[in-house]
Amino acid sequence: MILIGERINGMFTNVKQAIADKDKKVIQDLAKKQTDAGATYLDVNVGTAAADQEAAMQWLVESIQETCSTPLSLDSQKPAVIAAGLKAVNAENGVILNSTPLNKKSDEKIFDKYMEMADNAGPKACIITLTMDKNGVPQDIDTRVAIAADIVSKAMEKGFDSQRLFIDPIILPVKVPNAQVQPGNILAAIDQIRYLSEPAPHMTIGLSNLSQGATERSLINRVFLAMAIARGMDSAIVDVLDQDLMNVVATSEMLMNKQIYSDSFLKVYSGG
């Protein structure tokens, strides 16, 4: 399971404050803690409060890389902010451009531009692409899969390896009116997206978004993550510091035969 640790994000008060104060220690602690907890990548998002988002992204990347070699996921809806992060990042072990812009103006050429940026960053650079188009986030299964098919086919045309793609079918909060049917649709979409190429593109979701504003957040996240792993989702942007969630990841992988059962399967998974 490719786990992208979500905690270095300016929407969290302590990170927002650290960015404002240029307090490296808070950021470096979060980087180390998430790495120890099993993060494959560390997401880096400056949030919306930073005055100069490009400078903030570069400072975050540099601060993390001073103490930690875990690959980064540069998270912004602005191509310029991701580009700023790419200038500072060490992409030798990989980097993720997270993600193609989430706005209604996104056009055909934006994905080409992201593939070019990724290629310039290095052979291990990946892209998270959202299954949305000019009409926004689709409500049904078929449109999500059609957009994913379009993404995979465009990548193939450009010779961009499908293994460098993370398709994100976009999970909406259960608390959003009329979004109740979405979790089932996401699972059905995942079921189909994994057959779009051989090898399949990676699939990821911003898991915490599902439980935004809801009660029982960790429980909701855990239950859906188990369901999605069973359908073949192989990545998620999550709170890796949530030990209960990490135990569900380990158990799901064991049940789906990605890890053999032993009495210490939880410890084996977390590398402990």
Place this chain on the structure above:
Amino acid sequence: MILIGERINGMFTNVKQAIADKDKKVIQDLAKKQTDAGATYLDVNVGTAAADQEAAMQWLVESIQETCSTPLSLDSQKPAVIAAGLKAVNAENGVILNSTPLNKKSDEKIFDKYMEMADNAGPKACIITLTMDKNGVPQDIDTRVAIAADIVSKAMEKGFDSQRLFIDPIILPVKVPNAQVQPGNILAAIDQIRYLSEPAPHMTIGLSNLSQGATERSLINRVFLAMAIARGMDSAIVDVLDQDLMNVVATSEMLMNKQIYSDSFLKVYSGG
């Protein structure tokens, strides 16, 4: 979700002792507690220690029915023990014959006999049928589905409503060597079995069997249950007194759009 409470089973020391001592209180307490916790049915299994299993089954049924009107699931591999339970049972609110025998001698006619027993018990009497044949428990997906198809078609021939069938694809313990691939196979089988008839037959599993002898039993049970509900499994034989498990059931049903989200969705589900 049709939850069959597993606790009144002679394999548990306190139940075994209560049967030996004819101590109704222990049994009646378990019946009430499981009903309060949300059991749709109460499983009744005399275990293997009782000297006269038929008499023990009747005593259990009578003891439970003195204080509780929750329908029962008469659980034995011996048709005579189920028949003894049927004599004592009040089947007005339903009853389950659990299950068609789990042995290699089971032949074509045994299922006919069970349908006849169920019909004699009343229109709400159901049968749990295991996807096994003369060769034992199949290791692959296709054989499980083929056996389920055979069961559904035999029921149709006899005019036995598919909604009175609970197909059990038989989950093996993760700790059994070479059983690691089974959970994924069960999920794939469930995915196909639900399309065998319209309306679909119910599907159930003896969930606790999955974690038999394993560490982290409740966690393993919870994770697999979420996965199976997401595939359409609508019943399980479980420990309804495991509150964490019940919360996963409520959350799974909410995510699969069987229950609408509200901030008190856990309480709403448990009727609290």
